[in-house]
Amino acid sequence: MSRTLSIRFAEQEISATIHLDAEQAVEPVLAFLQPHFSVDPLDPAAGRGLPLRISPLIGWTRPSAEPRQTMVRKGRSADTHVWGDLWQVDNRTVIEIRSSHTVFDLANDGSDLHVYVSDTSRYHLSDFLREAMWELAVVGGGTFIHAASVGNGQAAVALVGDKGAGKTTTALDLVQGGADFYSGDILFTYADSGQMYSYPDYPGVCWGTIRANPALLSATAELGLAPSPDDGAKVLLPHDIYWTALSVQKSAPPLPLGAIVIANVSAPGPARIEPAAPQWDLLETLDRGGSAPGEGWEPFLYEAGRRYAHPGGIPLTSSLRPDVPWYTRLGRGRPSLEDITLFLDTIAPAPVREISDGRS
Known part of the structure; x- marks a missing residue:
């Protein structure tokens, strides 16, 4: 059977x-x-x-x-x-x-x-x-990029930055301000479609971020994980940790891309979200780590x-450069709820070409 x-x-x-x-x-x-x-x-x-x-x-x-x-x-x-x-x-x-x-x-x-x-x-x-x-x-012609992501019901917001820049911290700030969780570390796209697909992974979260979120800290204790004194040390958590520990909804893929946010939580000054110039080198293409x-x-x-493999799009021959606004998330602490809500309300999907995505 x-x-x-x-x-x-x-x-x-x-x-x-x-x-x-x-x-x-x-x-x-x-x-x-x-x-x-x-x-x-x-x-x-x-x-x-x-x-x-x-x-x-x-x-x-x-x-x-x-x-x-x-x-x-x-x-x-x-x-x-x-x-x-x-x-x-x-x-x-x-x-x-x-x-x-x-x-x-x-x-x-x-x-x-x-x-x-x-x-x-x-x-x-x-x-x-x-x-x-x-x-x-x-x-099949697709591209994986190194980015965390949240959604606002209409579009995905890609969160990019160097290692330790605060992509996960920024994602948690936004979901606690009303966004849905979308991707922990990996996004996938066909270069000619504008649609973003989240990819399953086990989120790696820094202990500093965990300590700043009491519900996550409690969840790691229940898992029997010993906290590291190094705030920058990462630990792999269960794939569903955000919705089980934080009751955060998961947006269903695919979503059109609405914006890109550069994380920089160590920048001086209060936590804030501001418009920024594109930094195309941060849209890092990922190779499969086999x-x-x-x-x-x-x-x-x-x-x-x-x-x-079934052809899904035109293979990417140059850097991915989506036509969406860029922002930066600066400063320590957490942006105000009003600032997060205002930011999420401004994110709208960019026009995309309709393609069959193979999902039901």
Whole structure:
């Protein structure tokens, strides 16, 4: 017994057939994806995306040959790299991640994959689906940028800045002034559409920002996280932390872009939001942070992207330069509620070209 789901992002699709006995393990993965992706029932014969089968780990037989070690995901430091055992079996690559009791059985030509899961597979299956969809979206002509984001019901506001500039702090200021949360760190767009898509991630929040928000501080205590004395040190929080801890609504993608705000919370003077000149270098294009080339999932993702990606837009050949107003958020503390409300009320969507976005 199984069911098939269409997992869609922008123009891209993964067709996932889930065995009944794997439903419990997959449920938290779908909860992670659904605020950003469309996840709907699908007739298996109608699937147009990358075919994925998900089965319980008990159905997998470990190959008898000795495996070699492979890097599945490169972490920020050596102790956070994810490693797996790899076998070549006929025309397939089999990778077992022992730390999460998850197995990926990948066709070498990128045509399909079979994942065997346990109740501890959620993080690595989520990572794989994010990376697979990222590859499909980039090959389809899209661009990922490094920006947090909020929404005002009509448009998205992208929050940019150098590392430590206060993008998350600015986002929390705006949501506590009435904005919806949209994206923690990543936005995606097709350069010719003007539409912005949020992307699932686990928000990295500085301890200084957490301490300034009592509800977040209480939530981290409940999670058993020990506060760092360094205000600039970041901690990864659950993907739904803003709506569970702060009761903040999540805007559904896509949204047209309405404005860009440069975060600079260390600037002197009181907290304020002012018009600013564009700083195009802050619209940093992101590359997918996978493992080393040729390792882990990388060969499969390369082949699958070229086999299953659907064209979504004209590939970006120069820097992204949307025709929207720029602002800067300056100073320590929090802008007044009146200033935040006035700012949000001025944000309107820029005209966009209508395209099919693949979402229901």
